[in-house]
Structure formats: C-alpha cells, structure tokens
Amino acid sequence: xxxxxxxxxxxxxxxxxxxxxxxxxxxxxxxxxxxxxxxxxxxxxxxxxxxxxxxxxxxxxxxxxxxxxxxxxxxxxxxxxxxxxxxxxxxxxxxxxxxxxxxxxxxxxxxxxxxxxxxxxxxxxxxxxxxxxxxxxxxxxxxxxxxxxxxxxxxxxxxxxxxxxxxxxxxxxxxxxxxxxxxxxxxxxxxxxxxxxxxxxxxxxxxxxxxxxxxxxxxxxxxxxxxxxxxxxxxxxxxxxxxxxxxxxxxxxxxxxxxxxxxxxxxxxxxxxxxxxxxxxxxxxxxxxxxxxxxxxxxxxxxxxxxxxxxxxxxxxxxxxxxxxxxxxxxxxxxxxxxxxxxxxxxxxxxxxxxxxxxxxxxxxxxxxxxxxxxxxxxxxxxxxxxxxxxxxxxxxxxxxxxxxxxxxxxxxxxxxxxxxxxxxxxxx
Numbered sequence: 272x273x274x275x276x277x278x279x280x281x282x283x284x285x286x287x288x289x290x291x292x293x294x295x296x297x298x299x300x301x302x303x304x305x306x307x308x309x310x311x312x313x314x315x316x317x318x319x320x321x322x323x324x325x326x327x328x329x330x331x332x333x334x335x336x337x338x339x340x341x342x343x344x345x346x347x348x349x350x351x352x353x354x355x356x357x358x359x360x361x362x363x364x365x366x367x368x369x370x371x372x373x374x375x376x377x378x379x380x381x382x383x384x385x386x387x388x389x390x391x392x393x394x395x396x397x398x399x400x401x402x403x404x405x406x407x408x409x410x411x412x413x414x415x416x417x418x419x420x421x422x423x424x425x426x427x428x429x430x431x432x433x434x435x436x437x438x439x440x441x442x443x444x445x446x447x448x449x450x451x452x453x454x455x456x457x458x459x460x461x462x463x464x465x466x467x468x469x470x471x472x473x474x475x476x477x478x479x480x481x482x483x484x485x486x487x488x489x490x491x492x493x494x495x496x497x498x499x500x501x502x503x504x505x506x507x508x509x510x511x512x513x514x515x516x517x518x519x520x521x522x523x524x525x526x527x528x529x530x531x532x533x534x535x536x537x538x539x540x541x542x543x544x545x546x547x548x549x550x551x552x553x554x555x556x557x558x559x560x561x562x563x564x565x566x567x568x569x570x571x572x573x574x575x576x577x578x579x580x581x582x583x584x585x586x587x588x589x590x591x592x593x594x595x596x597x598x599x600x601x602x603x604x605x606x607x608x609x610x611x612x613x614x615x616x617x618x619x620x621x622x623x624x625x626x627x628x629x630x631x632x633x634x635x636x637x638x639x640x641x642x643x644x645x646x647x648x649x650x651x652x653x654x655x656x657x658x659x660x661x662x663x664x665x666x667x668x669x670x671x672x673x674x675x676x677x678x679x680x681x682x683x684x685x686x687x688x689x690x691x692x693x694x695x696x697x698x699x700x
Contacts, residue, residue, distance in 0.1 A: 272425045272468060274301065275619075276414055280309045283410065284386070291375040291387040293365070295394055296414035297549030297578050298493065299486055301464040302390035305414060306361045309388070315357035318349045322371055323364040332370035338382040341374060355384035362389040369403060376405035393497055395547025416462030416579040418619045419612075420698045423453055425471045435698045440683035443696065447682065450695040455594045458601075458608050461581015462615070476591040483585035490550060498544050505529075505541040513551070513575055514587045517607035521636070522574045523556070535571070542575070552576045552618060557626045557640060560649075560670055564626050564642040574627065580612045598655070598680060601694070606654035609694065610638060613652050613678055616697040617641070628666065635665040641700075647672060650700075653679035658691065676700065 276294075283292055294302050310317025322328050331344040345360070346353050353360065365371050378385055389409075417425065423432050431450065434443050443450065459479070460470045466482045469475070494506045512529045516522065526533040545551040556572035557564050577583050589608075593600050601609050617625050617639065624642035628649070629635065639650040649672055651663040658681055667675055667688070677691045684691040692699065 272301075272417070272421070272464060272471075274305055274308075274414075274417070274421060276305055276412060277309060277312070279412055280305075280388070281313065283412075284313055288383070289386070290379050290383075290408060290410045291389060292410045292412060293375075293389045293391055293394070294412045294414050295391055295549065298392045298489065299463060299465065300414050300416050300549070300578070302392070302414055303363055304464065306359075306363070306388050306390060310359040310361060314359040314386075315354075316351060317359040317361055318345060318351050318353060319361045319363065320345065320349065321363040322367040325368070328368055328371065332368050332374060336370065336374045336377050338374075338377050338385075342382075342385070353385070355382075355386070358386070360385060360387040362387065364392065365389040366391045366394045373403045373405060376408040379405070379408040393493070393548055395549075415618050416581075416615065417464065417467055418462065418616055418698070419454065419457050419695065422457050422460070422462060422467055425467050426453065426456075427471070428453065432698065435696055438699060440696075443693075444682050447693065447695075450693070451598065451680075454612075454695045455600055458580055458612060459584055459589065459591065459594060461579040461584065463579055463581060466581055476594075479581070480585060483582055487582060487585060490548075493548065499540075502540050502544065505538055506544055509538055509541045510545060510550070513577055514583065514604075514607075516575060517583070517611065518587075518605055520605060521633075522607065522610065524573055524575050550578055552578070552614060554614065554639070555626055557628055560628055560640055560647045560666075560672075562642065562644075562647060564624055564640060564647065568626060572629075576611050576614045578615075580608060580615055583611050584608060601680060602654040606652070609654040610652050612694070613639065613650070613697065617650075617700070620700065630665065630669075635662040637662055637666050646674070648674055648676060650676045650678060653677060653681075656680045 283289055296302050307319065320328060327348060342353055362371060378387055420432050459476060460466050463486055466479050469482055470479050494503050498506055508529050515528050516524055526535055526538060529538060546553055554574045555568040557567045558569050559567045561567055587604060593603055617623060626640045628637040628640050637649045638652040641648040641650055649663060649666050651660045656679065658677060658679060660677060663675060663677065675689050678694050678697060679691060680694060681691055683693055683696060
C-alpha cells in the first residue's frame with residue numbers, strides 16, 4: 272500500500288535542519304509500517320527499537336541521557352553500527368519509556384546529525400500522566416486511517432486518483448459509477464490498513480468485519496489497561512454512545528444519551544482520554560464565522576466522530592447487503608456515515624481547522640466550516656443527489672462567503688461562489 276505520508280517524510284529528510292519527528296496516531300493506523308517502509312526506501316539501513324515492554328531500553332534510558340552513551344547502547348542492542356548520515360533510528364511506542372521521550376531534547380541539542388523518527392499511540396495519555404516532554408525540540412506528523420484516495424490506490428485504481436488530481440471532471444463523470452462503487456466499499460471497509468490490505472487481496476466482507484471487530488476489542492482493552500480505573504466505565508459508555516449520537520438529525524453531542532441525567536463535568540476526562548488516544552475527533556460549533564475560527568468556538572457544543580468510517584459501520588452492524596441496494600447506503604443511518612466520511616477526509620488535510628456552525632435559533636446548520644488560515648469555507652454535506660440546502664443559503668445570504676462547497680452524490684459543478692464536489696471527489700479540496 273502507498274501512504275501519502277511518505278511524501279511528508281521525504282520533505283522532513285531533505286531539510287537541512289531537522290528535529291526528531293514524532294508520528295502521532297491511534298493504534299493500528301500503520302505507524303510502524305510507515306516508519307519501516309520509509310527506512311527501507313530512503314536510507315541505507317534503519318535501526319528499529321520497540322519500547323513496549325522492553326526492559327533493556329527501560330534500563331538504558333534510566334540513567335544519564337548522554338547521547339554517545341545512548342547510541343552505544345542502541346548499537347549493542349540492535350547489532351548495527353549507527354551512521355548518522357546513512358541510518359534512520361526508529362523508536363516505536365516511545366511513550367512507554369518516558370526518558371526516551373526526554374532524550375529527544377538532547378539528541379536535538381547535542382547531536383542533531385542523528386535522524387530519528389518515533390511513533391506514539393498513546394502520547395497524549397502519557398503526557399497527562401506527567402511524562403516530561405521535549406517542548407520545541409521535536410516535530411510532529413499526524414497519521415490517520417487511509418483516505419479514500421489512498422484506498423483507491425490500494426485497490427489498484429491509480430488512474431481514478433490521477434483523474435481527480437488532474438481535475439478532469441468530464442472524464443470522472445463518465446466513470447462515476449465505478450467511483451460510487453469504490454466509495455461504497457470504503458464506507459464498509461474504511462481505512463484501517465489491515466482491513467484495506469485484506470480486502471484488496473480477497474474482497475471478503477466477512478473477513479473485513481472480523482478484523483474491525485478485533486481492532487475495536489483491542490481499543491476496549493486499552494481502556495482498561497491504560498485509563499485510570501475510575502473513568503474506565505465512563506469511557507466505555509461514552510464510546511458506545513457515539514453511534515446513537517450520530518444517528519440523531521442534529522448530531523450535537525448530548526450527554527443524556529450516554530446516561531440519563533449525565534452532566535458534562537462527569538465525562539470531560541473520558542472524552543479527553545479518547546481524544547488523546549486518537550480514537551475520536553471533536554468538532555466544535557462556532558458562534559460567529561470570523562478568522563481565526565478557534566477564537567469563536569463554543570466549548571459547550573460539539574460533535575464527536577470516530578477515527579474511521581469502517582469502524583463506525585462495524586459499530587452499527589451495517590449489513591453488507593446495504594451495499595447492493597442502489598445508493599441507499601449514503602443516506603443510511605441519517606447520513607451519519609457520510610458526515611463521518613467527509614470529516615475523515617478533512618482530517619487528512621494538513622493545516623485546515625474544522626468546525627461547524629448553527630444560527631442562534633438552531634434552524635440552520637452548516638456541517639463543516641473550514642479555516643485554512645486565509646478563508647472560511649462553508650461545506651454542506653448532502654448524502655443524496657438532492658442539492659437543496661436551505662442552511663447553506665441562509666449562511667451565504669448572511670455572511671456572503673467568497674466560496675462555498677457542497678459535497679453530494681451529484682456531479683462536479685462550479686457556479687458563481689459555489690462548487691458542488693461529488694463525495695468521491697473530496698481529494699481535490
């Protein structure tokens with residue numbers, strides 16, 4: 272499989288001055304594979320160290336963090352001579368040894384010639400437990416499940432991706448049914464690498480579901496293993512409520528759906544924990560669409576999405592027969608799968624802040640407001656071909672944005688101030 276993050280790693284390697292790089296992301300989104308694939312393609316050799324349950328690394332990093340001493344220990348452990356120019360150092364699950372995280376500061380300050388990439392699945396959790404962090408001494412790359420574009424590449428549909436990137440929408444429209452079929456598969460399979468790889472080889476929906484169920488079980492085991500015992504039940508209840516939250520017409524998160532009479536204060540830590548693990552995305556409402564949007568976010572009103580549309584379809588027990596019934600899949604579950612899909616694609620776009628907007632009366636809502644630093648772009652999501660969007664009209668009449676986007680099952684169309692992008696074409700945003 273090809274991950275576009277490899278291009279970002281190449282840019283990192285080619286910097287004259289670079290800091291150790293930490294790849295953040297939920298478990299099983301492909302961080303280890305990405306680091307090794309990059310090490311194989313871009314370096315003469317790589318040295319891979321997994322810090323999870325690694326007593327020798329615990330001991331090596333427990334004493335002084337002199338870089339020469341550490342490099343000697345890593346050479347002995349790996350059986351490889353570490354050449355700063357030709358060797359990529361890979362630290363996996365680095366959050367499991369807090370001093371290894373701290374050591375990145377000394378590598379950056381005293382031995383910047385060493386090229387280090389780290390992966391951390393539960394970095395946010397570790398930091399909340401008091402782990403010392405080398406602020407300003409590292410760089411970050413966030414890794415998510417495969418985007419729809421990456422999914423198409425994994426399915427051998429390279430030319431379909433090329434057409435979108437070339438914006439050849441007359442040709443895209445000719446083959447739109449193939450795009451729609453691929454999008455249906457993506458709603459079911461999602462972007463977790465193991466599920467995508469299995470499906471690309473076998474086209475077996477049942478095996479995909481088994482993989483997704485295993486991943487969800489592993490996440491639940493993480494709740495018990497890593498979260499404070501007093502909030503584990505709250506994490507489980509909150510996590511299990513997300514499908515019901517998204518099934519509502521208004522997808523604003525309601526604590527009463529987690530437990531009758533529940534209050535925000537009781538579940539703040541549970542939400543924070545799931546965010547820190549990369550398992551949920553929190554999208555805040557903004558009251559006024561002015562730059563920067565973050566300054567106008569309503570901290571009490573938000574939506575929660577999971578990391579992957581395939582995992583969500585597994586959580587709601589989506590029947591594979593639904594894939595065959597016209598385009599009903601896209602509006603199934605009150606369009607929640609479609610909104611989840613769109614959010615998931617937006618998260619793969621670097622430097623775009625994602626929010627949503629409702630008016631004060633609550634009778635108009637824009638699914639997503641995008642902040643690219645220069646503009647605020649309203650994005651309306653329609654799960655069908657019907658393009659009537661009263662909320663978008665209300666927003667445009669009131670705020671007169673220079674450009675608006677409508678994502679739907681209709682073909683690409685550009686009008687004055689409005690672009691209709693087919694759901695399968697979000698790659699171009």
